[in-house]
Amino acid sequence: MYAEAKNAKYNNKQIMDNQQPAQPVPQPTPPQPAAPKPAAPQAAPASVPAPVAKPGMPLPKDQTKSNRKMLLGCVTAFGCSLLLFIGVLFAFLGFGDTANPIFGFLGVPSSEVVNFLITLINFIFLFLVFVCFILVVVGIFRISATKKEDKDGKRKATTFTFIALALLVMFVFLWILAYFFLAPKRTATVVKMPIITTPANTINMTAPVTVKFDASAAPINKNSFSILSYGWDFGDGAKASGAVQTHTFTSLGNYKVQLLVTVKELATGKEQTVPFTRDVTIQNVLASVVIKADKTTGGIPLTVNLDGADSSSPNGEITGYSWDLNGDGLYDNGTEKTAKVTFDKTGTYKIGLRVTDSTGTFATNSIDIEVTMPDNPVPVITIEGVQDTDLEANKSYMFSAAGSTAVSGTIEKYSWAFGDGQSAATRTATHSFKEVGQYDVVLKITDSSKKEGETTVRFTVKAPDAAPLAAIKTTPEAVNGTIKGSAPFEVIFDASGSQDPNNNIIQYDWDFDGDAKTDASNITSTYKFQTPGTYNTSLTVTDTTNLTTKAQITVKVEAAGLKADIKADPIAGVAPLTVSFDASGSSYPSGTIVAYEWDFGDGTAPKTDIAKIAHQYSAIGMFTAKVTAISSDNKRAPAQISINVRSVPLKACFSSSPETGVAPLEVQFDPTCSTGGVQKYTWNFAGLGTSSERKPKFTFPNAGEFEITLETADATGGIDIIKKKITIQPKQ
Numbered sequence: 001m002y003a004e005a006k007n008a009k010y011n012n013k014q015i016m017d018n019q020q021p022a023q024p025v026p027q028p029t030p031p032q033p034a035a036p037k038p039a040a041p042q043a044a045p046a047s048v049p050a051p052v053a054k055p056g057m058p059l060p061k062d063q064t065k066s067n068r069k070m071l072l073g074c075v076t077a078f079g080c081s082l083l084l085f086i087g088v089l090f091a092f093l094g095f096g097d098t099a100n101p102i103f104g105f106l107g108v109p110s111s112e113v114v115n116f117l118i119t120l121i122n123f124i125f126l127f128l129v130f131v132c133f134i135l136v137v138v139g140i141f142r143i144s145a146t147k148k149e150d151k152d153g154k155r156k157a158t159t160f161t162f163i164a165l166a167l168l169v170m171f172v173f174l175w176i177l178a179y180f181f182l183a184p185k186r187t188a189t190v191v192k193m194p195i196i197t198t199p200a201n202t203i204n205m206t207a208p209v210t211v212k213f214d215a216s217a218a219p220i221n222k223n224s225f226s227i228l229s230y231g232w233d234f235g236d237g238a239k240a241s242g243a244v245q246t247h248t249f250t251s252l253g254n255y256k257v258q259l260l261v262t263v264k265e266l267a268t269g270k271e272q273t274v275p276f277t278r279d280v281t282i283q284n285v286l287a288s289v290v291i292k293a294d295k296t297t298g299g300i301p302l303t304v305n306l307d308g309a310d311s312s313s314p315n316g317e318i319t320g321y322s323w324d325l326n327g328d329g330l331y332d333n334g335t336e337k338t339a340k341v342t343f344d345k346t347g348t349y350k351i352g353l354r355v356t357d358s359t360g361t362f363a364t365n366s367i368d369i370e371v372t373m374p375d376n377p378v379p380v381i382t383i384e385g386v387q388d389t390d391l392e393a394n395k396s397y398m399f400s401a402a403g404s405t406a407v408s409g410t411i412e413k414y415s416w417a418f419g420d421g422q423s424a425a426t427r428t429a430t431h432s433f434k435e436v437g438q439y440d441v442v443l444k445i446t447d448s449s450k451k452e453g454e455t456t457v458r459f460t461v462k463a464p465d466a467a468p469l470a471a472i473k474t475t476p477e478a479v480n481g482t483i484k485g486s487a488p489f490e491v492i493f494d495a496s497g498s499q500d501p502n503n504n505i506i507q508y509d510w511d512f513d514g515d516a517k518t519d520a521s522n523i524t525s526t527y528k529f530q531t532p533g534t535y536n537t538s539l540t541v542t543d544t545t546n547l548t549t550k551a552q553i554t555v556k557v558e559a560a561g562l563k564a565d566i567k568a569d570p571i572a573g574v575a576p577l578t579v580s581f582d583a584s585g586s587s588y589p590s591g592t593i594v595a596y597e598w599d600f601g602d603g604t605a606p607k608t609d610i611a612k613i614a615h616q617y618s619a620i621g622m623f624t625a626k627v628t629a630i631s632s633d634n635k636r637a638p639a640q641i642s643i644n645v646r647s648v649p650l651k652a653c654f655s656s657s658p659e660t661g662v663a664p665l666e667v668q669f670d671p672t673c674s675t676g677g678v679q680k681y682t683w684n685f686a687g688l689g690t691s692s693e694r695k696p697k698f699t700f701p702n703a704g705e706f707e708i709t710l711e712t713a714d715a716t717g718g719i720d721i722i723k724k725k726i727t728i729q730p731k732q
Contacts, residue, residue: 121182143158195214202278203279206286207252207285208249208250208286214243215261220263225265226263226264231259231260253281257277259277287312287318288311289311289355300343300344302371304351309337313359316359319356320356323354324354326349327352346371349368349371351367375451377405377407380443381443389457389460391433392461394464396432398428398429401428401443406447414444416431419439420433436461437460438461441459463501463502467548467549470550475494484555485556486557487529488528488560491528493525493537498551504545505543509539509540509542510525510539512537514536535556535557536553559589559590561590561635562629564586566581566585566625566640566641571642572643575620576616577645579615591633592632594632595630597628598625598626599627600615600625600643601625602617620645623643623645624642627639648675648677651676651712652674652710652720654671655673656726660727660729663700663702663730665728667699676718681694683710705726706727709722
């Protein structure tokens, strides 16, 4: 029946198509035939049932449009819901308070919630951008796959692609805006530490250091477990219990602090141990600063001797000491291991010492010194006119105890012991020390209540200051305090032989020409006397006590006599050597030079001539050329110079004529350019022949390049070799 219905539908369509009026075409109107008789009415066709869809058959067009509209509506609704959800999240992040109860209800830190929502928004935008990108790719594919004839399909594909691209651009733009809006709201995630320490950083610390450990926030689920105990092991042998503990680390090392939390499960009553650890690293240990004081309490005036030599550092040596003796916090009162301080007022004083070890690390310590009012009388030693403890031997000094005090009563008795066996029993005493050395002077006083006080002061006794001893040494050396020479006369003066009993000479003053003015102040000085005469040269030395001593020497400068001078150019060369001699530099200030006598030292006869002369040396050797200047008053002054004449060096050399040509070629060889005393010539013509003639000829029969060797030898056995190549061309 389905086939019959289909055929009937086709026939009806054909019928409907045949009844379609054709496009009007202007034609002549044919004659109209007579109207046929009306046909008998036919029976209406029976109703045909609608076709039933089978699997694999395409849906009707109306139904496809309905499905597309439904899908588009669902996608639009999903997209709008997603955008609405994003808007709600933006409003929550933009206007919500991160401290509101919602975060507390969620049971997580607000920072984690905010960071999660920001990540979620970024993920949603990533999803939307990805979907739009896929749609753009699908649209581009549809455009390329649609045939050119299908204009309607191409238009729909283009519209689809444009909408997808617009959505892609929009979502990318919104994502960028969202990033700049949300980035400042992202917060660092707070990580709960099982062990909280104070200080927070326990790595690379300097010992000794005290660290507080707090395990009260350890991540134990207290809804399921109850905490029974906390057990600490600090890694250095020390152990403790309790949720909060403090421990001091004193040594270098890496320590793993372990916490064992014993818990009991509420549901089963089962006990178990939960371990936690924390690393502590000690990279440096401060030096141990030890201050020793000979007394830490006493009555005024109180003198305390301090010693920091027992300080030590596990990192190396102690390289520096700095004292704070006045309690001002500044370590500027000494840089030695030991120090000394005197307190003249009552009170408690803090003495500080800062040491530096070889790593450059500082460590400090301090002690307290208590100064009280004395019960006993306080003796004080002074010497009239002396501020320090340096004294001179065999000099009388007035020792006084007038500055001594008694807290209760009056001073009734004084007792002196000068350390050299002498003593006195008066408030003031005159005393002198016979020998140099150190003496401990002791003063003991007794007041009216029979209380005693004693003090000791060490004095250094030195030899009395004496004047230094000046000494002059000269070059040339003086004879009996006098030095002679001819002008210009240069003398080196040396004062290093001067002496002082206390070795404290600080100044050397020279007067070379005797005009009472200082010409130099060095220990060693050089002076040139230009004018003939007699000069009293003096040296004055001064020591630190301003004591001076003068020494004197006589310098006699005579007029310059006849002096010969000789110069030569050249002074060395190969024979024959012509040398130009010049004696014009000779001088005679008090007369005239009238002649010069020359002896060239090579066996030629001496001759008298002018100041400038030339001479040729033919022989080989070292010659001493002499000139004697002769004055008008028949005085003679010689001068000489050495001339070195060497032999001509042996050097092989030759030329060839012609230098090239066509084979066979006869060549003439000439060694005239060779130098030195050549006694023998040995030729080798590229292995084709040899010769010992001085100027040989050789014929090269064939073309080619030939190496010619010449060896020359002199009478002493010396040889020199030269090689040259000549080229013979083939015959054309």
